[in-house]
Amino acid sequence: MKIEFDHIAIRTDDVAASINFYKKHFDGVEVLYEDKTWGLLHVGGIKIALVTSGEHPPHISFKVDSKKELDDYAAQMKGKIMVHRDRSESFYFKDSWENAVEIVWYPE
Helix, strand or coil: CCCEEEEEEEEECCCHHHHHHHHHHHHCCCEEEECCCEEEEEECEEEEEEEECCEEEEEEEECCHHHHHHHHHHHHHHHCCCEECCCCCEEEECCCCCEEEEECCCCC
16 A cells, blocks of 8 residues: 655644744744644644644654555554544554554545
8 A cells, every 4th residue: 555654743741832942943834733732833844743642642654545545554453543633534553663653544
């Protein structure tokens, strides 16, 4: 199945302060989403998700093009698909070194 890099997610205790940090230190930071528990930035050609403890684990995310591909990956990896606030659907699994990996699909 074809996958494409989507974003990397890093942990923060303060989403607003983290967004301000990236805006202060890097040119062209675009805030795609922000609330108290989650932020999404486009910076340097990539998306960075800022996640708070308990919402999402720090992870690397890859997207698939269809719901069928997401379902097939989830079945293969024994993952439980979740629907997120932005209507995306995804599941998490761990690599051989216990790093969290997300496979995500964005409905049109």
